[in-house]
Amino acid sequence: MKVELSVNGESRSADVEPRKTLLDCLREDFGLTGSHTGCEHGVCGACTVLLDGEPARSCLMFAVQADGYEITTIEGIAPAPGELSVIQDAFCEMHGLQCGYCTPGMVLTATALLRDNPQPTRQDIVEAISGNICRCTGYGQIVEAIALAAQRLALANAPKNVPKTGQR
């Protein structure tokens, strides 16, 4: 089946089996390997992408269902090659990662959180990332990174990287 998807602001097309997940399509057909395969049953969050700005599990959705959404993957977060977003930079500053496998999902989840809630409490951050499992860090430095990013974004009054789009 031919699908035409809007990914990171570009229109991409692929010929996929109906049973192919959005995750496999992004990785195999579009070469966007920053979205990772963890459990393929919707628990770990390694495959998180943003659909119309909202975090979603790309392993639980077929590629053919993603037609019409604006899909943002981790590859769409850095403002330019070699240049990090404020949130990505804060993850580096606090070492909010180790192996890097859950990290794209964490960064995308944090991006959506800080867009909607620019001044989150610690509990807000903990709840926001509770659907993303990390086995390396114990979450401490991830929470610190997101809090730091919130602080920096507030100080900079910078425009957010992800456009807020309406519900379908």
Added chain:
Amino acid sequence: MSTTPRRLRYVSANRRVREDRRFVAGMGQFAADVRTANTLHVALVPSPHPAARIVAIDASAAMALPGIRYVLTGEELAAATDQLMNGLDTPQVQRYPLAIKQARYVGEWVAAVVADTRALAEDGAELVDVSYEPLPFVIDPEEALKPDAPIVHAPHGSNVLLDRTFVWGEVERDFAESPKHLSFRVVWGRSSTVPIETFGITAAWDPWRELLDVWASIQMPKYADQIARAMRLPANAVRVHQDVDVGGSYGVKRGIKHTILCGYLARRIGRPVRLIEDRFENMRAGDAHGPDRIFDVSLSFNTDGIIKSMKMRALDNAGAYAGRAPFQLGKPIGAIVGPYKIQSVEYRAQSVTTNKAVQEAVRGFGQSPTNYAIESAIDKVAAALGLDRIEVRRRNFIRKEEFPYLIPSGTRYDSGDYHTVAAKVLDHVGYTALQAERDRLRQSGLLAGIGIAACLEPSGGNSSFEPLLNPKNTTSTWMEACRIHVDALGDIVTTVNTTSSGQGHETLVSTVIGEILEIDPDRIRVLRPDSLESMPSNSPVGSRMAIMLGGAAFHAAQKLKQKLIAIAAHHFGLSEDAVDYANGGVAAAAGDRRLTWLDLVNIAHRNWHLLPQGFEPGLETNHVYQVPTGGTLPTPDGRVQMYPCHSFEFHVVLLAIDPDLGLPHIKRYAIGHDCGTVINPHIVKGMTLGGIAHGIGAALFEEFVYDDQGQMITQTFMDYLLPSSLEVPEIEIVHHCTPSPFTVLGQKGSGESGYLGAPAAISSAVNDALAPLGIAVAKLPIRIAALGDAIAAARQSSKS
């Protein structure tokens, strides 16, 4: 030993971790991200039985499906390869990637289907028709020891892989002379590190170059050697690409069976072959489960709480094949008395086969379960004597002036200051106030308890448990290496000769070299050569890389610095002790003559006429570093120096349990941590926090549970529960630094920190909370349902 620089500039500084940039951008290169042309995909046919004879395999329906390229059986694979490495001397316990004639656990691979896509391979796997004749099976390790038990490997003659009793010191005399004794049993349930990335591999065979290329999510010593041996290839025909990023491992990423399977198929079919486990395959047949252990412990002690002697029996359920499980009973021998002055020990290590999945190395390599048993013992001594748990620990701690301290089993602990670390943590939490808070929680209707655990993290990875448990193994060399190359423009390239799974080795090696050469570590490029271009390595196991890669980098950098000094001294016509090295340049001690870094590079690369006699052109140094204190084989009575360094941790936990739900909630978690000189504080902090989270999982949530039919019933993340951010509290770390005298910068290991004491600490807290009900738990994990039931039963019986 070389001297350390006077003032540390980059080591211990809060510098960024250089690996992080690529990962936050989604630009890591994991095994599943590797793309090779013309690649085929594998799916596995699993055994549905815990034990069964394989009567016939009919692949005709699968082969008839378009896109299916091959179906491989165990018989074909075994004829073409040698068995997988077996660490113990148990030649009749043979293991191949695919079952041969008999399946020995649920999920064991019986056949492999190769197809154009993974989805097609899975379709094909469903069509492979295997006829089985179910056989008797055994799941429980104590049942497996009985004379009439089904034997997992009949040619071996029994289920016993290892049964060895060590006696270090005058155990019987110490027991006879002590006024007090107690005995108990605790059980460590089977869990693992369960990385979010499953194991993945692509293998490609080039028949014209006779070269096997391997890209894998691997963390294993001598991986390329093991591939070569099993595939009957020369070692120089196996090229492992070590620049593949590994998405978490913590010990378990050792997919040798996956590798031999794909390597064989790639050669057989003539196309690259790829196997990326799905979660289901990973959980039940990735052969990556951790220790599964029953401890029976007896102690003899004085009325003042001084422990005189310990007898420990550890019975471990290895699963269906030998794997690394027996050795995970061996490593804890190097810290068998924990941080305590117990003068004699009897240790019986028993490893048995059952029809469960195979074990692999898990963070701590058996030390965390042992620490749980030791710490349970200390709490019980305190309770038996009516003494404070912390006071009993203080009375038994080795004192800082007693280091290096020789324990009965032959290891000399390097250094420590346990009393000070404990005091700092108790002061930090305000222990009296913490007790008051516990009592306030109790008055509010909750069950509340404080948990204490003190333990060691042996580090450095001198794996002398191998010769200890297998006398045919005489390995005493456990090296790590580093190469430094300075190019003709003066820029530096260095190497890490193994894979990484999040430990920040690139940051480690560049920080240490930068420190010695007094140049910015960010100017150093770190490469990971493939295995054919690499220097010797034993990979990141046993919390060893800060010590071992740090040590190799330190010495390689010292050699480079020495070369620069020699070039400059020759240039100035001075002796080497009449010049000073600073910031990459060398100056005459007297006068104002100075050669900059670029001047020296220029001489080395371009001015042969200015080089001292005997110098080779260019600027390059290597160092292969043997593990400190290593190099000796065990004595006949089973004493050996195990790891060189011993980090210390002291945990204090406040936990409350809702008595109606049995739901534990960690209210406060503090840890005192002493791993000597810290090379990168961010990395050490992350490992400690992550280790505690992992320990919380092992203590409360995570278990591979088998039912009485031998089926594994926790096969997804909805049954095997991983702690989320909601279950892991904010953790307070109290630092202390007691440098190791045995390492180049005083560093010790930290890769297993937190995990080694957290399960013991949480168990201690739960039991303190349950004490008013007169009940206790003696098995990990402490599942919410079991806890709720136990509390309800205790309340019921107190009413009646």
